[in-house]
Amino acid sequence: MTTVERDIPPSLEFPPPMCPMCGEGTHAEADSYVCDRCQCGWSRDGDFESWSDIDAAQCDATVRPWEKNSWISMDESFKHEEFRCLLDKGHENNEWSVKHAHPRVNGTLWAKGWR
Numbered sequence: 613m614t615t616v617e618r619d620i621p622p623s624l625e626f627p628p629p630m631c632p633m634c635g636e637g638t639h640a641e642a643d644s645y646v647c648d649r650c651q652c653g654w655s656r657d658g659d660f661e662s663w664s665d666i667d668a669a670q671c672d673a674t675v676r677p678w679e680k681n682s683w684i685s686m687d688e689s690f691k692h693e694e695f696r697c698l699l700d701k702g703h704e705n706n707e708w709s710v711k712h713a714h715p716r717v718n719g720t721l722w723a724k725g726w727r
């Protein structure tokens with residue numbers, strides 16, 4: 613019986629996880645995953661590590677993402693929920709970068725709800 617030699621396949625490559633706040637992809641950096649938009653990082657195990665600027669104040673923007681959605685009118689319990697952006701005060705805020713971010717709002721999808 614002969615053994616057939618064959619090349620081994622390449623190693624798996626794992627795509628970096630999505631940022632839970634803005635919904636964009638993070639990137640690997642040393643032992644962390646970093647979101648450039650949200651300016652923060654997580655450990656390789658997924659635990660939040662820190663903001664890039666630990667002294668920055670929190671953004672003042674708030675959003676009520678479901679307030680104007682008629683399909684949600686049956687559920688008053690969360691219709692008026694309001695979330696405050698978790699990013700740094702004075703963060704970039706334009707259509708090419710992040711608007712505001714919060715895990716319950718997740719990115720630009722609800723950008724019109726921010727005020």
Ligand SMILES: [Zn+2]
Nearest residue numbers: 631634647650
């Ligand atoms: Zn992000």
Ligand SMILES: [Zn+2]
Nearest residue numbers: 671673697712
């Ligand atoms: Zn903000």
